[in-house]
Amino acid sequence: MVKLKPITVKSEPVTVKLEPGESSDKPVTEPWAKLVRLDSKQVDIEIRVDEMVICSENKLLSIGERGWCKITRNSDLCSGTLQNLSSTALLVDGTCVEKDDKVVVKCGTEIISGLDKEGYLSYRFRVMAVPEGYWKHLKIPIDSEHAKCSICLHIWHDVVTVAPCLHNFCNGCFSEWLKRSQKENPTVPCPQCRADVHFVGRNHFLRNIEEGILESDLSLKRSNDELALLDGCASIQSNLVMRTGKLPCRKRPYLPPSEEETVELPCLQCGSRFGGFQCNQSTSHLQCQACGGMMPARTDISVPQHCVGCDRAFCWAYWRAQGVLPSDSNTVCCRENFKPISGHFVTRIPLLTHQSNRFEQDITERCIRQTGKTLQELISDWILKLDKREIDRTRMPLNHAEMITSGTHVCNECYDKLVSFLLYWFRITTRGFALPPDVSAREDCWYGHACRTQNHSEEHARKRNHVCRPTRGSGM
Known part of the structure; x- marks a missing residue:
């Protein structure tokens, strides 16, 4: 029986997966798995690359260093594949693995370098937690x-x-x-x-x-x-519906249909002239995201037809400019769905603020109360700063961020995103002494606002500060 001495680690040339933004020459420092010793005389082996050869030294046979096994990381990130490189069989969870054979090892799998526990090295395979910034990239070949x-x-x-x-x-x-x-x-x-x-x-x-x-x-x-x-x-900017030889069915009646003929029109201006305009056979149409009605897509007017934040179409401002008001026969969306930023009113912190972290939302609410202002007053102050271009818009989660001012028309969903963005900057610029004592003592999370653990771990969300910039991972 050959007894092996403590194992050393040898890395073969591998292709290492990198997070976005890293250079190819940056070494991988975080282990994705370990071989945890079952014998107190041995040491744990950290596996830091996607494919690693574990070597042992056998002085009894004077053959020097040799490969014992190779462990390759599987694509599911939760397991590995072990290949026996030694001349003798291995025991993996009690199963005999012959030379060159492969077996899947999972967290908790017991690996013994021989067919008996006595005199052979024994380890337990353990998978480390997948870091927040690790992305699996699917490569799709395309010409x-x-x-x-x-x-x-x-x-x-x-x-x-x-x-x-x-x-x-x-x-x-x-x-x-x-x-x-x-x-x-x-x-x-x-x-x-x-x-x-x-x-x-x-x-x-x-x-x-x-x-x-x-x-x-x-x-x-x-x-x-x-x-x-x-x-x-x-x-x-948004979806356009084209007129064809056969007129599409419209969702709002324009005139009561006659007993002799029923003609369905896509919008009010397809049958009558409003504001000096009437649709023709080649007019493209937009469908309102709020009411589902149609309106002509026009580039010859300054009336907003799209939300600048999401590029979706809304019809209220257009039909109001044409003198058309909501009625039983005219399905026009209301002003509350689409209006200038200065016309919106906020009474509560949006649910998506701080990545829906309710602990951070509660802290922000306490900070606002300490200022002596209402939420609406605070947001109005920050919108003024936005107009003066005193805020970095890099992370603003809206389209055409550089164009947005207090007079920009946006929908309710995009207004909530804007409020959440401004509340992030309010917290970022709030000095430590102005924060509640139990808040200022918390350490920043490495992944900051981009942390995903905060959404499913209440303890982590409460323990770390997530209203900060990432210092690790893909959110940097």
Whole structure:
């Protein structure tokens, strides 16, 4: 019987998974698993790379250092695969593993370097907690030729998808095509297959693929001047419904149908002229996110038709400018759904504030009371700071953050996001002595506002401060 001396660790060349933002030459410092000794004479072995060879030294046979086993991390992050590299069999949870055989090991698996506990090294496999910043990346192969706009023949920029043919184009390219087609044709043909387009909308999923392709091959990226020109032409902010030869069914009646003929129209201006405008056969339409009604998509007026924060369409401001008021026959959404930021009123801290951490929300509420102001008064002060551009907008969770002022029209959902953003800055700028004593003594969480543990561990959410910037992980 050969007895092995304490194990040493040897790392083979491996490809190490990195968190976003890390350089490839940064070493992995956190172990993902351990071999915990069952014999007090031995030491624990930390496994720090995705594939590690465990070596032992056998002086009795004078053969020097040799591989004992290899442990590879599995994709589920909760287990590993052990391969026997020794000339003798191993015992893994009582099962004999012959040379070169592989077996899955999980947290708690007992590993013995021989067929008997006596005289052989014995360890228990333990998986460490997965760090907050660890991301699994799914790599999808894609030919960049399949991600090109058939109008400009470049990689998509702010990609939009048309239906029913589902072809994809740059927002700016298709916007220009749309303008020309509406002047010349009663319908809008697809630039690629010439099928009638019934619908067009921005495709956020393909936009992520577009960005990934450009990151992998910088030679495909266009100049800033070209992109600025495309952005200047882009007019598609939310979903557009196109008029076709067959009129779509409308959700609100315009006139009582006659006994002889029933004509369904998509919006009020398809049948009558309001404010000097009437829809024609090529007019595109927007569907209101609040009431579901339709309105013409217009670029010749300054009346807001989209929420700047989310780019969704809302019809209240448009129909009010046309002199149309809500009634039984006119389904128009109310002002409360869509109004300027200065017109909104807040009475409670939004539920999504501080990543829905109720402990941090309670602390923020106590801090507001100490100022002697109401929540609305505090938010009004911070909106004034926003207007004066005294706040860093980098983390503002709204589209077109640089354009937002107190006069910007936003929906209720985006207003709650804005309030949550301003309350974060209120807490960040609140000095320690102004915080309640039980709060100022807490240590900052490494992952700060980006921490995911705070959402499912009340103890962690209460113990650490999460209204701070991350110092570790992908949220930095």
